[in-house]
Amino acid sequence: MDLLLPIAQVTDTGITDAGKSIALGVGAGLGSIGAGIGIGIIFGKEIESVARQPEMRDELQSIRWLGFALTEAVAFYTFIFGLIAFFL
Amino acid sequence: MSWVSELSTRAKVLLALGLYLGLFIVFLLIFPSEGKNEEFQPQDEFMLDAWIPIEIGGVDLSINRAVFYLVLASALTIWVLVWISRRMTTKPNRVQTAVEVAFDLTRNNIVGTNLEGRLAVKWFPFIATLFFFIWFSNVIGYLPLPTNSHETINILGINFPAFGIYAATANISIPLALTLVVWFSYHLEGIRTKGFFKYLAGWLPPGLEDMNPIGKGAIFAIEVISHFVRLISLSVRLFANILAGHLLLLFMGGGLAVLLGLAAIGELTFPVAFVFLVFELGLVATLQAFIFSILTSIYIGGAVAETH
Numbered sequence: 001m002d003l004l005l006p007i008a009q010v011t012d013t014g015i016t017d018a019g020k021s022i023a024l025g026v027g028a029g030l031g032s033i034g035a036g037i038g039i040g041i042i043f044g045k046e047i048e049s050v051a052r053q054p055e056m057r058d059e060l061q062s063i064r065w066l067g068f069a070l071t072e073a074v075a076f077y078t079f080i081f082g083l084i085a086f087f088l
Numbered sequence: 089m090s091w092v093s094e095l096s097t098r099a100k101v102l103l104a105l106g107l108y109l110g111l112f113i114v115f116l117l118i119f120p121s122e123g124k125n126e127e128f129q130p131q132d133e134f135m136l137d138a139w140i141p142i143e144i145g146g147v148d149l150s151i152n153r154a155v156f157y158l159v160l161a162s163a164l165t166i167w168v169l170v171w172i173s174r175r176m177t178t179k180p181n182r183v184q185t186a187v188e189v190a191f192d193l194t195r196n197n198i199v200g201t202n203l204e205g206r207l208a209v210k211w212f213p214f215i216a217t218l219f220f221f222i223w224f225s226n227v228i229g230y231l232p233l234p235t236n237s238h239e240t241i242n243i244l245g246i247n248f249p250a251f252g253i254y255a256a257t258a259n260i261s262i263p264l265a266l267t268l269v270v271w272f273s274y275h276l277e278g279i280r281t282k283g284f285f286k287y288l289a290g291w292l293p294p295g296l297e298d299m300n301p302i303g304k305g306a307i308f309a310i311e312v313i314s315h316f317v318r319l320i321s322l323s324v325r326l327f328a329n330i331l332a333g334h335l336l337l338l339f340m341g342g343g344l345a346v347l348l349g350l351a352a353i354g355e356l357t358f359p360v361a362f363v364f365l366v367f368e369l370g371l372v373a374t375l376q377a378f379i380f381s382i383l384t385s386i387y388i389g390g391a392v393a394e395t396h
Contacts, residue, residue: 062197062382069379073321076328 024082031078038071108356115352122349134258134331157256161225169220194219194381202385207277211388214273218266219381222257226330226373229255230337230365253337257376258330260323267323270384278391287391291315322383329376333368337361 046064050057095103138150172187180188194216199208233253256262278287291311296304339347340361345354 062201065375065378066382069325069375073325073329076332077324079332080324080328 020086023085027082027085028075028079031075031082035071035075038074039068042067042071108359112352112355115355116350119351122351124347124349134254134334136259153252153254154256154259154262157225157228157254158262160228161221161256164224164228165217165220168224190220190223191216193378198378198382199385202382202389207388207392211277211385215381215385218270218384219377222266222326222377222380223374225256225262226376227369229253229258229330229334230369230373232341232365253334255330255334257326258334260327263323263326264319266326266380267319270322270387271319274384274387274391277388281392290393318387322380326376326380329372333364333372336364337368340364 042064046060049060092100092103136152136154138148138152139156140151142149142151169187172184176184195212198219199212199215203211231253233251275287278290281287282290292304292308296307299307340357342354342358342361344357345351
């Protein structure tokens, strides 16, 4: 049992910190991938639609920013939950 | 510098990149690593020390940086709009033109497309105020100021706390308070227009008349959850955007160099910080105010709409 004690101490502090850092990094990173794909799709589709119907440009513009902000926020949700995991 | 203009574009780009990286290596040789810095805590930017401690009945109501920025944003909103409306001229100057563009945006794009007629007239002041308040709050949050508020400034024998960079909207309480106001007001507007039970029945999407009560109950439960999720999504969207922007600016504008004790890395990150400052000021600050107010008007419009 004495041999296992140092391992137990490592489990207590070091691995917890490592796990928190991984949670923040992986969470924010994976969230950014999803939001990145989503933002790409939004702008790609908008370019496509404007190319087909240039007279719709003004109407599409406000919808585009709405979609952009809603998608972008997803990345920040993961980031905030990562920060919660890191600091709590 | 005539030899620069003779180079091709490709060579110019490569030269600039080489200079950028070369300077980093030179700085790295001049200022070697000083070890990790344990004193500097980056989260201190968001620390709120009580400037004027007030405590009433166990509730902490101290005046701190967040309160100060909140008051500053409200005062700016009121002052700018009242000042412009008092001295309106038929030949507008630059400030009036800018405010008129923002007014037009809130009235036609944000309120006009989502609410109609009498309702738009009724809710326009509220939604426009939300837009301007959030916008001013975001923009004064990006004034490049020091992050550390430990030091005090001595003016005439009184120690004033150092004025640091902060945004009222980078603290979850303020977006959450705004969201609660929006949340209750759209429910109240829906109940006032349709009556309590008709409003609740209106949450069910149309086309479910033939469904059995259990299925209807399940869909109703999902709708209830979605209304509560709006509380989180609306507030966290604004808060997280501004917080992430501030953290990014903090780390890129020198925080990383101080934390790692590696002065040379500041040369690499500072241009990035400048680019992000332009991005945050030019796009994110306005976009988040726009999104918050347009979602408010979409929610109010959805609450009073005949079909869900």
